[in-house]
Amino acid sequence: MSDSDDDIALSKRARVKDEDFSVDVSSQNSRGVTAADSDDEALVTVSRKTKKSKAPKRAATNGDSKQPPKKKLKSSSTTSKKTAPSKSQVKKEVKKEGTPTPAREGTPKEEDGDGDDGIYKWWENQQDDDSIKWETLEHNGVIFPPEYEPLPTHVKMFYDGKPVNLPPAAEEVAGFYAAMLETDHAKNPTFQKNFFKDFLKVLEESGGCNASITDFDKCDFTKMFNYFEAKKEEKKNMTAAEKKKIKAEKEKFEEPYKTCLLNGRKEQVGNFRVEPPGLFRGRGAHPKTGKLKRRVYPEDIILNLGKDAKIPDPPPGHSWGEVRHDNTVSWLAMWRENISNSVKYVRFAANSSLKGMSDYKKFEKARELKNHIERIRKDYRVMLKDQLMLNRQIATATYLIDVFALRAGGEKSDDEADTVGCCSLRFEHITLSPPNTVIFDFLGKDSIRFYQEVEVDLQVFKNLKIFKRPPKVPGDDLFDRIDPSVLNKHFQKYMPGLTAKVFRTYNASKTMQDQLDLIPNEGTPNEKVVKFNAANRTVAILCNHQRTVSKGHETAMQKINDKLKEMMWQKIRLKKMMLQLDSKLKKKKPKYFEELEDLTREDEATIHKNLIAREHEKYEKKFKRENDKRAENKEELLPKSQLKEWNNKVKELEKQYAKELKSGKPVVPDNATLEKLEAQVEKLEQRIANTMLQMKDKEDNSQVALSTSKINYIDPRLSVMFCKKYDVPIEKVFTKTLREKFKWAIESVDENWRF
DNA sequence: CCTACGACTTAGTAGTTGATCT
DNA sequence: AGATCAACTACTAAGTCGTAGG
Numbered sequence: 001m002s003d004s005d006d007d008i009a010l011s012k013r014a015r016v017k018d019e020d021f022s023v024d025v026s027s028q029n030s031r032g033v034t035a036a037d038s039d040d041e042a043l044v045t046v047s048r049k050t051k052k053s054k055a056p057k058r059a060a061t062n063g064d065s066k067q068p069p070k071k072k073l074k075s076s077s078t079t080s081k082k083t084a085p086s087k088s089q090v091k092k093e094v095k096k097e098g099t100p101t102p103a104r105e106g107t108p109k110e111e112d113g114d115g116d117d118g119i120y121k122w123w124e125n126q127q128d129d130d131s132i133k134w135e136t137l138e139h140n141g142v143i144f145p146p147e148y149e150p151l152p153t154h155v156k157m158f159y160d161g162k163p164v165n166l167p168p169a170a171e172e173v174a175g176f177y178a179a180m181l182e183t184d185h186a187k188n189p190t191f192q193k194n195f196f197k198d199f200l201k202v203l204e205e206s207g208g209c210n211a212s213i214t215d216f217d218k219c220d221f222t223k224m225f226n227y228f229e230a231k232k233e234e235k236k237n238m239t240a241a242e243k244k245k246i247k248a249e250k251e252k253f254e255e256p257y258k259t260c261l262l263n264g265r266k267e268q269v270g271n272f273r274v275e276p277p278g279l280f281r282g283r284g285a286h287p288k289t290g291k292l293k294r295r296v297y298p299e300d301i302i303l304n305l306g307k308d309a310k311i312p313d314p315p316p317g318h319s320w321g322e323v324r325h326d327n328t329v330s331w332l333a334m335w336r337e338n339i340s341n342s343v344k345y346v347r348f349a350a351n352s353s354l355k356g357m358s359d360y361k362k363f364e365k366a367r368e369l370k371n372h373i374e375r376i377r378k379d380y381r382v383m384l385k386d387q388l389m390l391n392r393q394i395a396t397a398t399y400l401i402d403v404f405a406l407r408a409g410g411e412k413s414d415d416e417a418d419t420v421g422c423c424s425l426r427f428e429h430i431t432l433s434p435p436n437t438v439i440f441d442f443l444g445k446d447s448i449r450f451y452q453e454v455e456v457d458l459q460v461f462k463n464l465k466i467f468k469r470p471p472k473v474p475g476d477d478l479f480d481r482i483d484p485s486v487l488n489k490h491f492q493k494y495m496p497g498l499t500a501k502v503f504r505t506y507n508a509s510k511t512m513q514d515q516l517d518l519i520p521n522e523g524t525p526n527e528k529v530v531k532f533n534a535a536n537r538t539v540a541i542l543c544n545h546q547r548t549v550s551k552g553h554e555t556a557m558q559k560i561n562d563k564l565k566e567m568m569w570q571k572i573r574l575k576k577m578m579l580q581l582d583s584k585l586k587k588k589k590p591k592y593f594e595e596l597e598d599l600t601r602e603d604e605a606t607i608h609k610n611l612i613a614r615e616h617e618k619y620e621k622k623f624k625r626e627n628d629k630r631a632e633n634k635e636e637l638l639p640k641s642q643l644k645e646w647n648n649k650v651k652e653l654e655k656q657y658a659k660e661l662k663s664g665k666p667v668v669p670d671n672a673t674l675e676k677l678e679a680q681v682e683k684l685e686q687r688i689a690n691t692m693l694q695m696k697d698k699e700d701n702s703q704v705a706l707s708t709s710k711i712n713y714i715d716p717r718l719s720v721m722f723c724k725k726y727d728v729p730i731e732k733v734f735t736k737t738l739r740e741k742f743k744w745a746i747e748s749v750d751e752n753w754r755f
Numbered sequence: 756c757c758t759a760c761g762a763c764t765t766a767g768t769a770g771t772t773g774a775t776c777t
Numbered sequence: 778a779g780a781t782c783a784a785c786t787a788c789t790a791a792g793t794c795g796t797a798g799g
Contacts, residue, residue, distance in 0.1 A: 275789070283767080283790065329762065343761065344789085358763085407765095408793065421792085445792055446766055488794070501764085501793060547767065552782070621777080705767070707785090712765055735785060 120265050122353045123360060123744040130361070133330045133354060137305045139260030139269065141312035141320075142333050142346055143253075144298070145276035148172045155227040158220035159211045167206035173199045173292055176279045178224035185281055191290030192216055195279055198292035260332060260348075261309075268349035269332060274301070280339045284417040284447020288339055300335040330354050340415070351740035360744055363715045365497050366505035367755060372495045373506070377402065384459040390481045394490050396463045397422050397479055401487075401503050404454065405542050407445060408484035408500035419443045422500070423483050428474040436461040448546050508539045508713035513755040515539075516722050525728045530697065532722060532733055537700060539709045547705040560695050562610070564688065565599075569607045571684045572596055577668045578677045601661065608657040612650060619646040711738070715755050716745035725751035 148168060156163040157174045166174060177195050180186045196216040203209060213219070238246075257272040274296045282289035298318035303311065307325045314320050321335070333346035348354050376398070383395035400406045400422050409421020420429060420442050429442035436458050444450045456464075467478045484500060491498040515535030519528065575593055579585055586593050599607075623643045660666050710719075716734075720742070723730045730739060730746060739746065 271788075273788090281768095281790080286790090331762075334761095339790095345762075347763085362764085410793065412792095416791085419791085446790075448767080484793075485795090499794065545766080550783090556782080708766060737786070 120353055121744075121747070122357060123748055130357065132327055134306070134327050135263050136309065137260065137262055137327070137332070138309035139305055139312070139332050140256040141303060141314070142301065143257050143273045144296070144315060145274065151175070151224065151227065155223055157224055158222075159213050160215075160218045161220075162211065164209050164211045164213070166203065166209050169206040170199065170203040170209070172277070173202050174219075174221065175224055175228070176277075176292075178221035179228045180279065181221055181225040185279070185290070188289065190285070190287065191279070194288060194290035195292070198290075202292065262348075262353065265353075267352045267354075270347045270349040270352075272346060274335070274346075275337075275344065282339075282417065284419065284443060286417040287415050291339055294338045296335050296337075301333055302335065303333050304329065304331055350737070351743065356741070356744050359741075362505060363509065363717070366502055366509055366715070368495060369498065369502055369506040370510075370755075372498070376494050381457070381459075384457070384463060390486075392463050393467070393479045393482045394487060396460055396467070397482060397487055398490075399457065399460050401500050402507065403456075404440070404452065405504050405507055405544070406450075407504070408487065410484050417443070417447050419445060419447055421445070423479050423487065425478045426474070427468055427472055427476045427478060430464060430468075430478065432461065432465055432468070434461075438464060444544065448544065450544050504543065505713055508543055508709055509715040509718060509755045511539050511542055512536070512714045512718050516718060519722075519726075521726050525726075525732060528726050528728050529732045530693075532719075532728070533697075533701075533706065536706045536710060536714065537704055539714055540704045540706050543709055543713060545705045545708040546703055549702045553702050557695070557699065560691065560698070564691050564695070565603065566607055566611070567684055567688050567691065568595075569599055569604060571681055571688065572599055573666050574677050574681050574684070576664070576666050577672060578674055578681075580665060580668050581672070581674055581677070604661060608654075608661065612654050612657070615650045615653065616647060619643065619650065622646075711741075716742035717749045717753050718755055720745050720749050721751055721753040724749075 150168045150171060157166060157171070157178070158164065173195075177186065177199070185191050193216075196219075200213065203213065254272070258269060259266050260269050261267070275293070277295040278293050280286075280288060280291045280293045298314040299321050301320055302322040302324055303320055304324045304326055305311070306327075311320070311323055331345040331347050334343050336342070337344050380395040380398045380402075383391050384399070386392050386395065401408070407421035409424040411424060412419065420426065421444060425442065429440065431439040431441070433439065436455050437453060438456050438461065439451075439453045441449070441451050464478070467480075488499045491500070491502075512535055515538050516532070519531045519535065521528075572595060575596060579593065620643070623638060623646070627637050656667060716738075719733050720730065722728065723733060734742060734746075
């Protein structure tokens with residue numbers, strides 16, 4: 001049963017349909033299906049993947065969080081952890097706090113590339129070497145989260161029905177959990193277990209409390225939860241002026257941290273706030289989810305800035321862990337987090353020149369692949385039949401990466417969620433269905449499910465079958481001879497800098513270009529944007545970018561559906577009127593009147609009911625509104641009889657509908673003519689078509705996230721080109737932040753640019 | 756060589772804000 | 778004017794990939 005609990009994140013997600021999956025691999029079926037070559041059996045199998053000594057692998061099924069008992073070949077590596085600060089001697093010079101710092105450097109040292117407006121247009125003069133990231137760098141350090149403030153004494157955690165006096169440190173941790181009480185995380189057993197363990201540890205370290213706490217189930221956090229909720233409410237109910245004031249103060253305080261000076265030029269900093277402590281929200285079935293993410297202090301922080309830059313003052317009573325001057329990296333500060341002992345960086349914002357340059361390079365690299373992709377595809381098709389197992393695996397993996405946009409799939413350790421990419425696919429992740437259908441079903445990055453039933457090249461199918469051959473069993477690697485580095489080394493031969501991820505970028509942008517090419521230049525800008533988004537969606541589907549369906553989605557859909565039905569009813573009603581004006585019409589245009597029977601009597605009755613209810617409501621509101629206004633103006637109120645009068649009108653209508661339901665003959669208005677009715681039908685049809693489109697769009701989008709591909713995969717110059725070519729304001733496709741991030745693209749291409 | 760890990764990109768979601776509806 | 782919802786931003790987790798260092 002705990003398994004199903006771990007599935008929470010998954011169950012919210014409906015599966016993505018793969019029917020409209022469209023990939024551009026023009027070559028996919030171009031070379032006719034080749035006959036089975038008989039030497040599959042004779043495959044040369046040298047040099048097994050070295051990591052082969054692996055444990056029997058994790059349990060096979062998706063979403064199963066159970067890990068096999070830990071066994072590691074790398075158990076010896078534990079030693080390396082504490083000794084970290086002693087590598088890379090060259091780069092680091094520890095600057096003792098208080099060291100007198102010379103005057104600052106490099107202010108507006110005018111360089112070429114600065115536009116007239118003083119904005120640095122780096123894209124107008126590119127340099128190739130990016131091993132040196134900056135000449136001078138000044139910044140003001142980072143913002144720390146506020147210290148913990150104990151709760152009021154009446155707000156307590158309860159244990160076994162009794163209030164507990166927790167030391168502040170433990171109370172803080174309990175509070176982290178309490179605040180999340182209603183989330184899925186809090187219901188996840190792994191999360192609870194990890195949280196509770198860390199909570200008890202902190203409790204013990206901070207001196208314990210008046211109760212002996214041993215049982216998670218006896219902890220009651222509701223009082224704390226309610227308190228937090230009330231606080232939230234309070235905050236929400238502040239007056240606009242109060243909110244504004246608080247915001248302004250925050251703004252002012254953060255001001256110095258928001259920007260830095262890079263080579264004397266002002267640039268935005270991205271995440272200048274140090275991550276606050278909390279409970280680790282690992283995604284999917286992460287073994288460490290719920291663990292306490294500890295507070296970060298200045299002593300944990302390593303600053304990186306120019307030699308001559310002023311070292312920002314650490315918070316009073318504290319000192320920086322270290323100060324470095326490494327201009328081969330682009331981070332401003334870093335610290336080590338305690339969950340996986342990995343590093344967190346404070347970096348430049350997405351709109352910075354450094355980020356922009358590397359973004360630009362990324363897309364140029366992907367474009368360069370255009371010149372090689374044909375040969376690569378030709379080669380891997382041949383290599384699919386290579387005698388060497390190693391080469392077959394390389395070719396097959398390349399195929400999967402190219403055609404289905406899989407990620408490389410590096411090896412993961414046992415204390416992370418069990419997710420895979422191409423090279424780490426296992427036996428149980430694909431099902432083969434002859435003659436050439438493959439069903440992929442696995443959890444990829446972020447534990448997002450990748451489910452697709454697809455037809456593949458026959459030789460690929462055969463190879464996959466070989467890769468699954470006994471003695472392999474569930475848990476075994478499909479690609480046991482290769483890993484991402486083998487693949488990437490292979491790719492280098494075709495093009496310097498070519499790696500697995502470049503294929504994703506290339507195919508995404510190529511797909512976008514192709515989709516945009518299909519859009520006719522007609523209609524309103526809004527209509528064109530809809531088409532643009534559809535193209536964007538194709539890319540998102542290719543990359544399997546998903547999102548959880550929003551809470552209100554179902555009801556919102558229902559609403560639109562109701563509206564749609566009502567319009568249908570109206571249309572049918574109009575047609576019925578037409579028949580009353582000219583009964584011979586039905587014979588003349590049978591097709592036109594075919595749909596008269598589409599609505600059932602029950603449907604019609606509900607529509608009537610809803611309509612009537614809405615009318616009543618409308619008048620009630622009108623009455624109230626009108627009287628409120630009059631009361632305010634000290635005017636005479638509308639009499640109750642007025643409301644009654646209105647309601648009587650509605651009742652009339654109701655009667656009329658009832659009659660109509662019986663007879664099937666709506667009352668034809670006096671001034672109606674065939675032409676007028678026909679025109680009205682036409683209009684309705686237009687509206688219905690529109691709404692249907694809207695509905696489809698909404699439904700299609702409910703599970704697909706467009707933003708990820710727009711931000712990371714689609715060359716922004718494509719979007720700019722589209723806007724210029726089709727006369728669509730750029731604001732319609734890029735938000736303000738994206739416009740800033742992609743300024744280089746916006747200012748550098750015209751309507752003829754191609755990916 | 757191989758592996759661990761540092762540095763960077765890519766990813767979905769929580770929280771906030773602004774627009775729209777009622 | 779308040780509620781509701783969609784859009785956008787902020788946040789931080791989770792990938793990829795190259796390379797330092799054994």
